[in-house]
Amino acid sequence: MLCVPSWRAAWLPRQLHAGAWWLWALGVGAAASRTTNPVLLGLLLGVAAYVVSVRRSSAPWGGAFNAFLRLALVVITIRVVFQAIFGAHVGGSTVLFRLPAVQLPEWAASLKLGGPITLEAVLLAFYDGLRLAVILCCLGAANALADARRLLRSVPGALYEIGVALVVAMTFAPRLAEDGARIRRAHRLRGRGVRGIRGLGQVAMPVLEGSLERALELAAAMDSRGFARAATVPDPHRRAASVLVVGGLLGVCVGLYGLLDGGGLSAAGSALVGCGVGLAAGGFVLAGRSSTRTRYRPDPWGFPEWVVAGSGGVAATTFALAAGQQGMNLLVVPLVLPAVPLLPLAGALVALLPAWVAPQPAEAS
Amino acid sequence: MIDFADVSFRYPTGRLVLREVMLRIPEGELCLVVGETGSGKSTLLRAVNGLVPHFTGGTLAGRVLVAGRDTRLHPPRDLADVVGFVGQDPQAGFVADVVEDELAFGMEWLGLPPDVMRRRVEETLDLLGLADVRARAMSTLSGGQQQRVAIGAALVAHPQVLVLDEPTSALDPQAAEDVLAALHRLVHDLGTTVLLAEHRLERVVQYADRVVYLPGDGHVLDGPPAQLLATSPIAPPVIELGRLAGWSPLPLSVRDARRAANGLRQKLAGRVRRRTDTRSRHGDVLARTAKLSVRYGGTVALRRLDFHVAAGEIVAVMGRNGAGKSTLLAALVGLVEPVGGTIRTGQLDPFRTDASTVIKAAGLVPQQPEDLLYADTVADECAAADADTAGSPGRCRALLDRLAPGIADDVHPRDLSEGQRLCLALAVVLTAGPPLLLLDEPTRGLDYAAKRRLTGLLRGLVATETARAVVLATHDVELVAELASRVVVLADGEVVADGPTTEAVAGSPVFAPQVAKVLAPQQWLTVTEVAEALGAAS
Numbered sequence: 029m030l031c032v033p034s035w036r037a038a039w040l041p042r043q044l045h046a047g048a049w050w051l052w053a054l055g056v057g058a059a060a061s062r063t064t065n066p067v068l069l070g071l072l073l074g075v076a077a078y079v080v081s082v083r084r085s086s087a088p089w090g091g092a093f094n095a096f097l098r099l100a101l102v103v104i105t106i107r108v109v110f111q112a113i114f115g116a117h118v119g120g121s122t123v124l125f126r127l128p129a130v131q132l133p134e135w136a137a138s139l140k141l142g143g144p145i146t147l148e149a150v151l152l153a154f155y156d157g158l159r160l161a162v163i164l165c166c167l168g169a170a171n172a173l174a175d176a177r178r179l180l181r182s183v184p185g186a187l188y189e190i191g192v193a194l195v196v197a198m199t200f201a202p203r204l205a206e207d208g209a210r211i212r213r214a215h216r217l218r219g220r221g222v223r224g225i226r227g228l229g230q231v232a233m234p235v236l237e238g239s240l241e242r243a244l245e246l247a248a249a250m251d252s253r254g255f256a257r258a259a260t261v262p263d264p265h266r267r268a269a270s271v272l273v274v275g276g277l278l279g280v281c282v283g284l285y286g287l288l289d290g291g292g293l294s295a296a297g298s299a300l301v302g303c304g305v306g307l308a309a310g311g312f313v314l315a316g317r318s319s320t321r322t323r324y325r326p327d328p329w330g331f332p333e334w335v336v337a338g339s340g341g342v343a344a345t346t347f348a349l350a351a352g353q354q355g356m357n358l359l360v361v362p363l364v365l366p367a368v369p370l371l372p373l374a375g376a377l378v379a380l381l382p383a384w385v386a387p388q389p390a391e392a393s
Numbered sequence: 394m395i396d397f398a399d400v401s402f403r404y405p406t407g408r409l410v411l412r413e414v415m416l417r418i419p420e421g422e423l424c425l426v427v428g429e430t431g432s433g434k435s436t437l438l439r440a441v442n443g444l445v446p447h448f449t450g451g452t453l454a455g456r457v458l459v460a461g462r463d464t465r466l467h468p469p470r471d472l473a474d475v476v477g478f479v480g481q482d483p484q485a486g487f488v489a490d491v492v493e494d495e496l497a498f499g500m501e502w503l504g505l506p507p508d509v510m511r512r513r514v515e516e517t518l519d520l521l522g523l524a525d526v527r528a529r530a531m532s533t534l535s536g537g538q539q540q541r542v543a544i545g546a547a548l549v550a551h552p553q554v555l556v557l558d559e560p561t562s563a564l565d566p567q568a569a570e571d572v573l574a575a576l577h578r579l580v581h582d583l584g585t586t587v588l589l590a591e592h593r594l595e596r597v598v599q600y601a602d603r604v605v606y607l608p609g610d611g612h613v614l615d616g617p618p619a620q621l622l623a624t625s626p627i628a629p630p631v632i633e634l635g636r637l638a639g640w641s642p643l644p645l646s647v648r649d650a651r652r653a654a655n656g657l658r659q660k661l662a663g664r665v666r667r668r669t670d671t672r673s674r675h676g677d678v679l680a681r682t683a684k685l686s687v688r689y690g691g692t693v694a695l696r697r698l699d700f701h702v703a704a705g706e707i708v709a710v711m712g713r714n715g716a717g718k719s720t721l722l723a724a725l726v727g728l729v730e731p732v733g734g735t736i737r738t739g740q741l742d743p744f745r746t747d748a749s750t751v752i753k754a755a756g757l758v759p760q761q762p763e764d765l766l767y768a769d770t771v772a773d774e775c776a777a778a779d780a781d782t783a784g785s786p787g788r789c790r791a792l793l794d795r796l797a798p799g800i801a802d803d804v805h806p807r808d809l810s811e812g813q814r815l816c817l818a819l820a821v822v823l824t825a826g827p828p829l830l831l832l833d834e835p836t837r838g839l840d841y842a843a844k845r846r847l848t849g850l851l852r853g854l855v856a857t858e859t860a861r862a863v864v865l866a867t868h869d870v871e872l873v874a875e876l877a878s879r880v881v882v883l884a885d886g887e888v889v890a891d892g893p894t895t896e897a898v899a900g901s902p903v904f905a906p907q908v909a910k911v912l913a914p915q916q917w918l919t920v921t922e923v924a925e926a927l928g929a930a931s
Contacts, residue, residue: 177490196488202532213728214764217757219749219781219825234767242485248448249486253546254473254502324497324510390528 038330041388043085046174047182048333048386053170055340056379059347059372060162063356064155067366069162071376072343076162076169079382084172085389096168100161107157112145122147122363148363155358182327184273184312189256196246200239207235265314272311279304332386339381346375394420394554394586395441400455401611402436402445410436412611414455418588420553423580423600425618426590427627428607429840430811434590435481437607438556441588442476443469460553474503477547479557483539492534492542493518493527499550510549517545521575536714537568541575548579554586555579561596562837565713565868566903569596576600592840595629595871595907598622599646619643627841630871631907633920637927650911657923658912664926666917668895676704679829679862680725680755684734687720687886694720696886697734702829702862707855709877709894710866711904717886718866719760722831725864726757738829752782756827760834762818763806771809771817772802778821793820796850812843816850828860836869848875873898874906874918894918 129143180191286297355367397416410433439445443464457464460475489495561569644650681701727743739754768774775789797816880897882890898904
């Protein structure tokens with residue numbers, strides 16, 4: 029193994045390991061999922077935005093954060109409008125304005141349509157929407173800081189083939205859109221308008237045919253370059269590894285869901301996560317021992333990666349610990365000004381560390 | 394190195410493509426595979442790395458040995474360390490998003506140690522001149538760069554054999570030179586055996602050590618280039634000129650031909666050249682752009698471009714990949730929205746006019762003519778074209794019979810040859826009766842015979858109907874020399890040259906056709922011209 033010659037070398041401009049950025053972003057997202065306090069949520073959003081603005085790469089995907097931010101605004105708007113029109117009664121008394129109410133039949137009595145719109149109801153919807161919006165922005169931050177394909181490249185050997193399939197699929201989608209545009213242009217060249225359902229059908233068939241052909245060509249190219257070669261591993265051995273890995277990861281996912289949900293499943297959730305990690309690790313070891321595939325320039329995982337991933341973890345942990353405290357989930361009836369609990373505040377600030385700790389991204393040529 | 398012993402191959406459809414092929418290609422040769430479209434070139438190439446029959450199905454008789462391995466027992470992935478394969482469309486074979494990763498993909502599967510991989514990637518980047526784009530996303534590369542990445546990706550595994558299917562057909566002359574120079578280096582410096590199929594012989598024949606000729610009946614002839622091409626119907630202009638002048642040995646390169654051409658130049662001095670170049674406006678103007686600008690997102694495709702075409706002209710639009718040629722043609726039929734300036738096609742503003750009206754003023758055959766064809770049979774296609782233009786039934790079919798006689802009604806357009814498919818697309822476009830005909834890269838994938846037919850056909854269209862004009866966007870300098878009366882050269886969306894063909898191409902090192910290079914400083918462009926001048930004198 030190559031040793032890091034000095035601490036400073038780890039901070040030379042380079043692309044931080046994609047996994048570190050994703051762990052950090054997931055940590056911040058998990059933190060956001062535990063609160064509806066708009067001050068804390070705004071703080072988390074600011075943290076994500078600042079880190080993105082100073083550490084994103086100049087590659088094409090660097091603009092992802094803006095796209096997610098716009099999506100987040102849409103989410104908030106929809107949430108507020110729907111709550112105002114259809115939402116169940118929250119019980120506030122500060123009426124902003126009244127919409128004409130519609131009397132619904134007996135079987136739909138639990139719904140309401142129109143009627144008085146209260147400040148409390150709008151605020152509740154806003155807090156809820158904001159939480160979802162911040163989680164979305166965390167995903168956007170992860171995308172802007174590290175290409176998802178780069179992350180797939182560093183998946184363990186046992187999942188490598190799935191990873192390649194996903195990478196290929198991701199490059200296929202834009203080509204489909206290009207094909208569609210080309211076929212539409214060709215229709216125009218024959219003097220046909222392409223509109224409506226019929227037009228869609230006319231475009232879809234050639235696009236599908238084209239992509240099928242391209243898939244075959246790609247398969248031929250991958251085969252000629254040695255993809256899936258060197259099957260010296262006995263089949264049952266390989267299959268066992270795959271089952272272990274996939275099963276383990278499923279366990280981890282379900283367990284994490286239980287933990288994040290914050291419900292009564294905590295103990296069971298922890299157990300599931302533990303089992304899952306164990307299974308998956310076993311699978312990886314099994315698969316790694318038998319794989320002859322080597323890896324070109326694997327991304328290093330050094331001290332900055334630990335700090336970045338850890339800061340996300342700290343944020344998530346502080347928010348989880350403070351879950352029961354006052355000010356985490358704001359009451360709207362009666363209306364109170366948001367108070368800010370200190371522990372999560374500190375946690376959110378820790379998540380800002382990557383803005384300095386992560387190395388500068390290298391300039392792409 | 395490559396050994397075909399009595400090989401026959403039949404596709405699952407029953408078509409016999411290779412018949413008792415005996416072929417032995419020794420190590421370190423650059424071997425050129427020539428033949429008309431559909432003669433089995435791709436099949437022969439794919440048999441070398443086992444894609445035929447492992448991937449295509451079908452029956453292979455006989456034995457193909459590559460570096461001592463039998464392709465019947467080794468599927469393509471197990472031959473990956475001895476045969477590198479580059480398909481026709483490099484983009485279709487890309488799996489990674491960054492150049493470096495794409496290069497490393499094959500080696501990872503071969504299980505090479507990381508330090509070896511690193512070294513080979515660096516070497517390959519240098520060998521193919523890709524070092525400055527190593528971290529770029531694949532989608533941002535130019536056509537020539539993509540082709541070189543594809544070659545590099547096949548090369549990093551250090552295969553003993555490299556197989557390439559038409560590596561330069563989509564490239565502009567300069568990019569093609571780069572790719573061929575890289576191949577030349579491989580053969581000379583590394584001793585790689587290269588097997589290469591190519592339609593544009595004028596670009597590659599001088600590098601070849603051996604030519605494999607497929608006459609089309611499934612048999613294969615092979616021999617030294619000069620000997621084999623002396624009689625083959627497929628030959629680049631420099632060889633045709635050599636045949637005409639009776640040179641022996643037949644020169645393969647412009648340099649050899651120039652040394653032999655002294656006598657011919659003296660004989661031609663003072664002879665009159667029959668050529669109808671045009672400077673500008675000698676008929677009604679069929680289309681005109683004034684200060685036209687077009688942009689796609691951040692890139693400017695056309696910048697304040699002035700262009701016109703008059704009846705009776707055949708105008709060639711040239712320039713490197715991405716210079717704006719296709720955009721100009723697309724703008725003339727209203728496919729792209731101008732951000733500034735004006736376009737008049739006939740009397741119309743094409744972008745703001747209904748498509749069914751525009752096609753009566755100008756018709757465009759796109760780069761991939763199959764885009765225009767959707768029906769399951771030729772007859773349906775023709776009927777649809779008649780219906781689209783509300784013309785009399787049978788008009789499209791009559792046009793098709795004039796362009797390419799003998800195509801049966803019930804054939805699927807996909808099963809036609811490239812040349813026939815182009816003619817069908819042309820017939821479909823001409824059904825609307827547009828006075829202006831636009832062709833985007835029409836000779837891509839056409840062999841010499843099909844190209845000759847296309848040339849005669851387009852010339853006939855303009856000669857018989859005087860109100861008609863043709864605009865071609867093309868890289869093919871030989872086609873331009875043969876056909877165009879005026880040449881417009883674009884660079885970065887601007888016109889850098891506009892004038893009669895002889896003036897525009899004869900002096901240019903990139904765009905000059907072979908005959909012009911051989912006979913410079915005299916200004917002859919094609920073999921036909923020379924033959925006519927000699928014939929008129931004798």
